[in-house]
């Protein structure tokens with residue numbers, strides 16, 4: 001069996017290592033049952049990297065990330081490192097790996113599993129069957145724009161500055177991803193900005209309209225970001241694919257995530273440009289954070305990370321059947337009423353992180369039998 005796919009695992013902080021442990025078991029299962037073999041390398045990121053290497057992402061780990069076929073990340077951050085200088089904070093590691101790998105396209109699906117429709121804080125009929133894909137620009141905008149910093153003005157007042165900036169090429173490359181995904185889905189693309197206030201939004205809208213000529217089978221619409229936030233909680237099923245900038249995407253994806261009942265269920269993929277062979281640099285991570293309040297207590301929901309691994313099979317390796325299999329197994333586990341605390345419902349069975357991983361493996365066994 002050829003071990004050809006190189007995977008770098010960066011568990012990170014908080015619940016990161018626990019949820020990643022369950023993915024390792026799924027990989028072990030795939031190895032045995034599906035003849036899918038990965039060369040798995042481990043690395044440090046975030047607070048864990050800071051403790052061991054004095055930086056939230058070392059050059060050595062960055063080199064490994066550039067050399068592998070895909071990166072799977074857990075989560076970064078925690079109260080322990082909040083007071084560190086900005087450059088040493090765990091989040092800088094995450095922002096650096098996104099930027100250095102040029103992962104400009106962040107795909108954040110918000111899918112409501114039938115068994116969890118009642119776990120949403122919204123009325124069940126509003127969210128049942130929900131399937132939205134948020135495409136967030138990830139390497140530009142106010143997250144990276146210059147000038148930035150805190151300065152002291154001549155009058156002694158301090159001033160914090162960040163810059164929202166987008167070039168046409170940055171808008172076009174993320175726009176194309178949005179159109180292409182919409183083409184494969186329901187053909188509806190919602191471009192979100194604040195063209196009523198921001199020039200970067202005006203340019204964003206103009207470029208999306210220009211692009212739309214090349215995608216006659218996709219219906220392009222536009223929405224201001226504030227309205228989009230409102231519409232997401234009012235009537236979320238009106239959306240198919242949403243394409244938006246880095247900051248709006250950060251906010252709207254958390255909002256969309258909660259429609260599904262729990263952040264603990266949501267995977268994401270961050271993709272770079274395709275090379276000549278069509279391969280993209282890619283990083284997969286759950287949308288949830290490091291949840292320091294429950295870290296080490298076996299309470300974390302590993303499903304978002306397992307689903308991120310399934311996204312990796314789908315987007316990086318074209319292993320659609322295997323991705324489907326994992327998603328189906330998770331659906332069955334949920335249908336059987338097995339729940340971690342974050343998605344607990346009356347009458348369901350509360351399980352630990354490890355028991356949830358085990359339940360998925362058992363379902364995989366059944367499905368593959």
Ligand code: IPM
Nearest residue numbers: 076077091092094095250287
């Ligand atoms: C996310 C997170 C990050 C972001 C933080 C941890 C830097 O909120 O992935 O959505 O703002 O991009």
Ligand code: MG
Nearest residue numbers: 250251253254
């Ligand atoms: Mg966020």
